[in-house]
Amino acid sequence: MKKLIFTAVLVVAFVEAPDALAQAYPTKPVKLVVPSSPGGGTDITGRILAQKLSEQLGQQFIVDNRAGGGTTIGNDIVAKSAPDGYTLLMGVSTLAINAAVYRKLPYDALRDFAPISQAVSVPNVLVLHPSVPARTVKEFIAMAKKRPDLTAGSAGVGTNPHLSLELFKNMAGIDVLHVPYKGSGQGLLGLLSGEVALMFPSVPTVITHVKSGKLRALGVTTTVRSQAIPEVPTIAEAGLPGYEATQWFGVLAPTGTPRAIVERLHKEIVAALQSNAVRKNLLTEGAEPVGSTPEAFARYIKSETVKWARVVKDAHIPQQ
Numbered sequence: 606m607k608k609l610i611f612t613a614v615l616v617v618a619f620v621e622a623p624d625a626l627a628q629a630y631p632t633k634p635v636k637l638v639v640p641s642s643p644g645g646g647t648d649i650t651g652r653i654l655a656q657k658l659s660e661q662l663g664q665q666f667i668v669d670n671r672a673g674g675g676t677t678i679g680n681d682i683v684a685k686s687a688p689d690g691y692t693l694l695m696g697v698s699t700l701a702i703n704a705a706v707y708r709k710l711p712y713d714a715l716r717d718f719a720p721i722s723q724a725v726s727v728p729n730v731l732v733l734h735p736s737v738p739a740r741t742v743k744e745f746i747a748m749a750k751k752r753p754d755l756t757a758g759s760a761g762v763g764t765n766p767h768l769s770l771e772l773f774k775n776m777a778g779i780d781v782l783h784v785p786y787k788g789s790g791q792g793l794l795g796l797l798s799g800e801v802a803l804m805f806p807s808v809p810t811v812i813t814h815v816k817s818g819k820l821r822a823l824g825v826t827t828t829v830r831s832q833a834i835p836e837v838p839t840i841a842e843a844g845l846p847g848y849e850a851t852q853w854f855g856v857l858a859p860t861g862t863p864r865a866i867v868e869r870l871h872k873e874i875v876a877a878l879q880s881n882a883v884r885k886n887l888l889t890e891g892a893e894p895v896g897s898t899p900e901a902f903a904r905y906i907k908s909e910t911v912k913w914a915r916v917v918k919d920a921h922i923p924q925q
Contacts, residue, residue: 627865630690634665637856639695640679642672645760645789646807646892650725650854651695653886657877668695672788675699675761677710684712688861690870694718696857698765701909705917706763708924714910719862720902722874723855725892728827729769729805731840732820737802742824742844745803749779756782758801760789762925768913769805769826769850771920773840776848796820807852808833808891826850833891853909854892855902871899 635658639651648670655666671679676699686692700714712718731742737755739745749755759767762785774780784801786792789810796804797819804811808831814820815834824840825831828849840848856874858867875896877883887894897905 627869630866630869631662631664633691634667635662635690636669636692637666637695638669638671638679638683638692640671640676640697640699641760642788642790643670644810646727646809646852646890647695647697647854649809649890650727650887650892653883653890654695654724654856654874654877657880657883658873661873661877675703675706675763677703677707677712680714681711683857683859684717686859688719688859688863690858690862690866692859693721693870694857695724696855698852698854698909698913699763700857701906702763702765702768702913702917704910705914706922706925715907717860718857719860719867720899720906721856721858721867721870722899723853723895723897723902723905724874724878725854725887726827726895727807727809727852727854727892728825728831729766729850729852730808730811730815730825730831730834730837731773731803731805731823732796732811732815733803733823734796734799734801735819735821736799737821739823740821742838742840745823746777746779746844749777749781753780754782755803756784756801758784758786758792758795758804760792760806761785761787763917763922764789765850765852766792766805766807768916768920769852771922772850772916773805773845773848775916775919776845805850812891826852831891832888832893853895853905855895855897867899 637655639648641647651668655668658666683694739748757770795801815822822837824843878894878896
């Protein structure tokens, strides 16, 4: 009888241990690595989410910007961190792109991360420097076919804005010179100064400049209009049917992070995204809240990996 009771206690303890772990977490500050420079869409979303998670969980979620290498530096830091829930990644679309762009990565995007939740879906937007006279997507395509001197900036080779450009060029039958910058912040400065004529940055990155008139928005890259700038049509409806490119940001942990912690974080992230304040802030910035399950996020990353590998191949982008 004593042996049976002892066994039963062990079973109960084993079953309840994950719940106890999740309830105790976090007991110290959590680092949220943003693999890009301050001021970009990933950084803005990361800071909004980190502030709310800090309030909900009673520990500081600290944004740690680790830009460089097309987000590979920040990604690698998290991939090699202890799987204890105290170092997380604010992953961006390039996580699903880099395998096609780089010959060798220090991590495997599908093996070395535990997806927790897609936080937001973000449209990029085709924006022009005011010196470019085109007012619509159709006008721009017609003009670009006659202006081989046009230049287009991006946050770097292989980034989502760059591939959004390449997909547009391929479908529209135009050719503009790609000028890669070191990050979205520098790319935006290049566009605002007139160094380049156009870009495909995320809506959060340029929304204030679009609303102030410093940049002209011709179309968003998603299949539906952005709630932040509903007056701007989609590129598909404005002159290039079938065009679609979505940028996304989501939270991931290193592979091996206890399932209980992943589930706790997922629950809290969804709650944060559903809060009125966070939703309002994100939508104002042009980011659409998602809050997917870990399983759905993992499937989405896989499908994005396949899609963008095809775009890289079609655009003949040499591996770095």
